Amino acid sequence: MMSKSTPLAALAFALSATTALAGDPVTYQLDWLPGGDKAPIYVCVDQGFCADAGLDVTIASGRGSSDAISRLAAGSSDIGMADIGALMAAKAQEGVGVTSVLSVFNKGPHAFYTVKDSGFDSVADVKGKKIATSPFTSSNVYLPLVLQDVGLTEADLELTKADAGALGPMLMTGQVDGIVAWMTDLSRYTGQGKDAGKEIIALPWSAAGLELYSAALNANDAFLAERPEVAARFVAAFKKSIEFCQTNPEEAAQSVVNMVPELEHGDVLGSLNDMLGLVFNDVTEEDGLGVFEPGRLAATWTRVAAAQGLDESAHGAEDFVTRSFQPGGEG
Structure with a gap:
């Protein structure tokens, strides 16, 4: 005979299972409006890479790299995209608790x-x-x-x-x-x-000659310290999403449109293809996807310090990154 407590126990189990299925919550911070150059995070969600990694991802809007860094530092977002130059400046000037975990654009996007x-x-x-x-x-x-x-x-x-x-x-x-x-x-x-x-x-x-790292995946330091295993799963899923964008650009663009219906597939695809050249190139072939090569990272810090009028000697380039979440990385 079923006891009166059994339905409550079953309900509690069901709620627990639903929570587990939902995955660990992660808030991802955009650095600008949705578009093809932001495709990896939409691919991660729409193609199921984030869910497969046990993650329940929320995407937060942004208004530039400085805004994204501020939101990450405040803890309103866990991880997201921003220019590593903006991170270096903010960390050097304000000591923000944000660290770069993965290179995305290994070449600067700036042009005439x-x-x-x-x-x-x-x-x-x-x-x-x-x-x-x-x-x-x-x-x-x-x-x-x-x-x-x-x-x-x-x-x-x-x-x-x-x-x-x-x-x-x-x-x-x-x-x-x-x-x-x-x-x-x-x-x-x-x-x-x-x-x-x-x-x-x-x-x-x-x-x-303006060789430097640009857009990078950056994370709140408390998130990295308190939920390193979640962070590792997210970075791996995000990296898989970047690779999907390269091999399946049409589908990747559709994933963006699926989640942001007001965008046109052709426009998204064009921007995505433009972005891929900053991610996959001769630097990637030499160093690997997502890697912060020490010499190039140091050159980036030299450029950022010069551009922002900062004391380069006050920080080492390695102060701004962690290699724990890069392929084969440590520290």
């Missing part, structure tokens, strides 16, 4: 865009040109450095600040000779150029 056959064929050709840039892009921080690399200063060009949405039209209509934008926007600007009957080319600053 111009019209083909305009005489602006390399970064060095920017001298005397009219250039427009958004007031808020992190590229502005590195502009003096890339100019210095080619023997120029900002005084050698005419720099205009404009809303990000106005940059493309300004270039297409000839109001400026070039714009400052990210390589993740290559498809968008080349599409605008095609509509205007112009061929748009990108001049990556990395090709002019």
